[in-house]
Amino acid sequence: MEQIAFIFLSALTLACALGVVLAKNAVNGAMCLLLCLAGIAGLFVQLHAYLLAFILVLVYAGAVVALFLFIIMLLDMQGGQAWRFRPAQALAGFAAAALLVTGLDLIAIRGRLGGGPPVGQGAGSSLKLYAYQLFTAYLLPVQVMGFLLLVAMLGIILISRRISEADPSK
Amino acid sequence: MIAYFLGLPVMVQAVAKGLAVIVVLFPIAAACSMAERKVCAWIQCRPGPNRALPPLFGWIPGIGILQRLGVFHLMADGGKFLFKEEPLPDHVNKPYYVLAPVVAMVPAFTTVTVVPFGAYLGSGGAVVPLMLANVDVGILAVFAVASLGIYSLILAGWASNSKYAFLGGVRASAQLISYELSMTLAVLPVFLWVNEPGSAGSLSLARVVEFQSRPGFWGGSWFLFTMPVSALIFAVALFAETNRQPFDMPESEADLVGGFHTEYGAFKWSLFFVAEYANMIVGSAVFALLFLGGWNLLPWLPLADLLERLHHATGSALWLHPLVAGLVSVAIFAGKIFLTIFVFMWVRWTVPRFRYDQVMKLGWQKLLPLSIANLIAYTVGIYFLQQ
Numbered sequence: 369m370e371q372i373a374f375i376f377l378s379a380l381t382l383a384c385a386l387g388v389v390l391a392k393n394a395v396n397g398a399m400c401l402l403l404c405l406a407g408i409a410g411l412f413v414q415l416h417a418y419l420l421a422f423i424l425v426l427v428y429a430g431a432v433v434a435l436f437l438f439i440i441m442l443l444d445m446q447g448g449q450a451w452r453f454r455p456a457q458a459l460a461g462f463a464a465a466a467l468l469v470t471g472l473d474l475i476a477i478r479g480r481l482g483g484g485p486p487v488g489q490g491a492g493s494s495l496k497l498y499a500y501q502l503f504t505a506y507l508l509p510v511q512v513m514g515f516l517l518l519v520a521m522l523g524i525i526l527i528s529r530r531i532s533e534a535d536p537s538k
Numbered sequence: 539m540i541a542y543f544l545g546l547p548v549m550v551q552a553v554a555k556g557l558a559v560i561v562v563l564f565p566i567a568a569a570c571s572m573a574e575r576k577v578c579a580w581i582q583c584r585p586g587p588n589r590a591l592p593p594l595f596g597w598i599p600g601i602g603i604l605q606r607l608g609v610f611h612l613m614a615d616g617g618k619f620l621f622k623e624e625p626l627p628d629h630v631n632k633p634y635y636v637l638a639p640v641v642a643m644v645p646a647f648t649t650v651t652v653v654p655f656g657a658y659l660g661s662g663g664a665v666v667p668l669m670l671a672n673v674d675v676g677i678l679a680v681f682a683v684a685s686l687g688i689y690s691l692i693l694a695g696w697a698s699n700s701k702y703a704f705l706g707g708v709r710a711s712a713q714l715i716s717y718e719l720s721m722t723l724a725v726l727p728v729f730l731w732v733n734e735p736g737s738a739g740s741l742s743l744a745r746v747v748e749f750q751s752r753p754g755f756w757g758g759s760w761f762l763f764t765m766p767v768s769a770l771i772f773a774v775a776l777f778a779e780t781n782r783q784p785f786d787m788p789e790s791e792a793d794l795v796g797g798f799h800t801e802y803g804a805f806k807w808s809l810f811f812v813a814e815y816a817n818m819i820v821g822s823a824v825f826a827l828l829f830l831g832g833w834n835l836l837p838w839l840p841l842a843d844l845l846e847r848l849h850h851a852t853g854s855a856l857w858l859h860p861l862v863a864g865l866v867s868v869a870i871f872a873g874k875i876f877l878t879i880f881v882f883m884w885v886r887w888t889v890p891r892f893r894y895d896q897v898m899k900l901g902w903q904k905l906l907p908l909s910i911a912n913l914i915a916y917t918v919g920i921y922f923l924q925q
Contacts, residue, residue: 395634395696402689422675422682430685431715437692438711441704495674496739 374414381407394440398433405429419498555670559650567815570879572612577883587611622804627698630801634697639806642690642813645683649820652679654744656868657833657841658860665751665842667744668864676742677729680824681722684779687817688714690810691781691788691798698801706797709894710788713778716901717785721775723909724768727916728761728828734924743824747832751840758838760831767912769829771905776821778901780814783886787894822878823871830874833867841867 384407387400405428412421502510543551572587579586590610595601604610626632654669673679688711695707732749733739750760762769778785789797796802799810826832834840845866848857856862892900 399634418673418675419678422678426678426682426685430682430688431718434685434688434692434711434715437689437696438708438715441692441696441708441711495741499739 370414377407377410395437398436398440402429402433419495555651559647563647563650563816564812566819567812568616569612570815571811572608574883576608577880578887581887590614619805619808624805625803627801629699631697631699634693638690638694638697639809641693642687642810645687646813646816649680649683652676653820653823655823656864656871658864659842659845659858665748669744674740674742677725678741685718695798700801702794703798703800706788706794710798713787713897716898717775717778720771720901720905720909721779723913724771724775725828726913727765727768730917730920743827747827750831751834758840760829760837762829771909772825774905776825780817780821782882784889784892785897786891787897790891818879818882819875822875825878826871826874833871835870
């Protein structure tokens with residue numbers, strides 16, 4: 369039973385992930401992304417990491433993809449032409465993809481992230497344990513991530529400001 | 539009987555629970571639409587729907603009361619939606635057009651499973667909450683699943699392939715995301731307070747009610763009194779999240795014809811409204827659990843005390859029977875939900891609709907800063923209180 373559910377969820381996740389990349393219509397792509405996230409949430413539930421599953425649904429499925437759809441609808445991207453890559457961009461994209469695959473591969477083969485503290489039975493299920501880990505063992509990564517997001521936000525404010533200054537009608 | 543139910547295979551139990559949710563919630567949600575028409579009529583000093591009566595039923599004594607309450611209008615309405623022709627316009631994106639009402643129903647009916655709706659007294663007078671799925675992450679599950687309801691409005695607006703519906707969909711996506719932030723931030727102080735140092739740590743809604751039923755002045759008071767700002771922000775955000783007036787921007791029939799549901803008709807159209815009322819019921823239930831003490835009749839009078847007093851006053855041990863206690867608690871809780879829904883309707887027929895820019899300003903420039911300030915103030919306050 370669990371095996372079947374795992375295979376089903378994995379197949380759903382992978383098929384929808386492919387759909388996101390291959391979809392011609394942007395709305396179809398966003399809906400595929402939504403289903404893909406649902407599949408990942410299902411896999412988290414199978415790992416008894418309920419908190420992660422619900423946060424994934426709340427943040428990504430509930431808000432981020434909805435924002436994607438909002439932008440797609442606002443820009444009215446029905447179909448559209450495929451993005452044409454310049455050689456430098458293609459090279460950078462290839463390098464980034466290779467880096468990502470290598471990183472994922474390393475995690476998959478080595479099975480654990482560095483020398484972190486041993487994770488107890490059902491560590492993802494207990495809220496308190498999870499919060500404790502977040503504020504002790506993983507405090508630095510969390511802070512670095514937060515700082516990174518702040519930088520990204522400031523960058524967006526700066527860019528959008530420049531556009532509206534260049535075009536006074538907006 | 540409970541042992542027999544728990545002995546069934548998990549899938550059968552799940553299907554039974556799912557059917558129970560549909561059988562209970564669907565008629566209540568439909569009845570809410572009737573209640574809305576009656577409440578609006580009373581507010582506007584007119585009788586409202588009071589004519590429909592099935593043929594050959596007029597002789598039954600007392601049926602006139604039901605007739606004047608519009609009960610048969612409700613059935614006639616339901617029948618009409620079922621038997622009407624299902625229009626499927628040519629210019630729509632068919633798969634998404636058909637999918638949108640279904641997507642509206644699923645989150646609205648799923649959130650109910652993690653909301654406790656009553657309690658009974660277990661062995662030793664311990665209050666045991668009644669709920670379909672007891673998950674540790676309680677409120678997070680409600681927020682997570684409820685946030686998926688937005689896709690029905692977006693999909694309906696986009697798939698309809700018409701300007702009015704499209705504008706409704708765009709408005710819905712912006713509005714629902716804006717108010718979700720304030721809503722989540724508004725409930726954080728409640729859970730900060732509930733999870734005292736040394737406690738197990740839980741986001742369960744039943745735990746919040748348990749906390750509001752403790753003895754003593756601070757223990758027994760509802761969070762409505764100790765956190766009025768949180769309650770206000772949550773209530774306003776709830777109006778916005780359920781697309782109720784004055785926040786019904788996605789529908790906004792004065793400027794958008796019907797908004798996201800302009801191109802819908804018959805049963806698909808009615809599904810959107812059943813989902814809206816189901817969302818209202820779940821939202822009111824969460825509000826009652828968080829801020830109105832759940833199944834406690836009055837502040838400083840928890841359910842266990844109430845049953846104990848009834849037991850002493852009448853001398854009957856029947857009050858302590860789990861079944862009776864459960865029914866009493868469900869009745870109290872349902873009363874609170876209906877009261878909250880009445881307030882929803884009351885506001886709808888009193889306050890005029892906001893303009894879209896006002897909705898955005900209220901969400902981002904007033905509610906969000908207020909909820910952040912409220913969270914910081916309560917964090918400091920709770921730190922000193924629980925030290």
